[in-house]
Amino acid sequence: EAQVTQNPRYLITVTGKKLTVTCSQNMNHEYMSWYRQDPGLGLRQIYYSMNVEVTDKGDVPEGYKVSRKEKRNFPLILESPSPNQTSLYFCASSLRGIDRGPPYEQYFGPGTRLTVT
Amino acid sequence: ILNVEQSPQSLHVQEGDSTNFTCSFPSSNFYALHWYRWETAKSPEALFVMTLNGDEKKKGRISATLNTKEGYSYLYIKGSQPEDSATYLCAWCNAGGTSYGKLTFGQGTILTVHP
Numbered sequence: 051e052a053q054v055t056q057n058p059r060y061l062i063t064v065t066g067k068k069l070t071v072t073c074s075q076n077m078n079h080e081y082m083s084w085y086r087q088d089p090g091l092g093l094r095q096i097y098y099s100m101n102v103e104v105t106d107k108g109d110v111p112e113g114y115k116v117s118r119k120e121k122r123n124f125p126l127i128l129e130s131p132s133p134n135q136t137s138l139y140f141c142a143s144s145l146r147g148i149d150r151g152p153p154y155e156q157y158f159g160p161g162t163r164l165t166v167t
Numbered sequence: 168i169l170n171v172e173q174s175p176q177s178l179h180v181q182e183g184d185s186t187n188f189t190c191s192f193p194s195s196n197f198y199a200l201h202w203y204r205w206e207t208a209k210s211p212e213a214l215f216v217m218t219l220n221g222d223e224k225k226k227g228r229i230s231a232t233l234n235t236k237e238g239y240s241y242l243y244i245k246g247s248q249p250e251d252s253a254t255y256l257c258a259w260c261n262a263g264g265t266s267y268g269k270l271t272f273g274q275g276t277i278l279t280v281h282p
Contacts, residue, residue, distance in 0.1 A: 106268065144241065152260045158211050
């Protein structure tokens, strides 16, 4: 089954304790992205990757790191989580248009609800 | 952050009504415009991706139009049903420089269809 998986789905942690949220897709998609969703603020892009070894900042990258060593995986790392990073996080992936074009429709993972106390 | 704005923020309609919402986006550095449907407790699902000025897309009772020169897109739902109740999101894809490929979402329009 074609899908985007995220782990963990739920996480409660404490300020400063490094964590990684994994994201994996099995659709051979070039484009992958991380978003956070906060009430009243909609979906905001954290980082995105147009292909392996290529990552770029979205609108809210502060406090996050990513890497894209393999096509299928795009982990999100919080080196020192803070309470303002409490949020619902989505990973997504998509194909790109011909000739290295824009991302097509995003396929979203199930979401990871993170609470930092 | 370049703004993508959606209106109205929320909408209540009766079953059978037709409705439409607006997404406004920067007309410069345009690459693509996406529409998504997001039901409560689920993940967003893609409806349309449009790239060309004047594009019109249709899926069942839902259709969308695109005007890249003036920076807006309309989403139409014909004969709304209770199962259409969801948040509808648009996202603008940037073609410019270091933001090439970045997706900026609007805050969404929450649609509630009453039986």
